[in-house]
């Protein structure tokens with residue numbers, strides 16, 4: 001079981017728990033404001049853009065080339081950006097804190 005903590009653009013803090021699936025699905029299923037998942041997780045919409053806490057970046061490994069390419073199109077992307085449809089939940093992510101990105 002991993003607890004994933006989201007902070008929305010409005011600064012609401014939402015703590016959710018899951019054992020599997022993607023972070024995007026967890027957010028969409030629980031109506032986290034600002035995570036839309038329009039492409040259903042095939043890495044083509046970037047409506048699941050989040051910022052990872054700097055000290056937790058290494059928990060996630062490197063983004064794929066496709067994810068990186070999508071992020072480069074985002075005006076608000078930073079070095080801490082990820083597309084959360086590409087993050088598979090596992091116990092090692094317990095305590096992951098993500099800030100929902102503003103939409104471009």
Ligand code: FES
Nearest residue numbers: 037039043046085
């Ligand atoms: S849900 Fe479309 S890129 Fe993540």
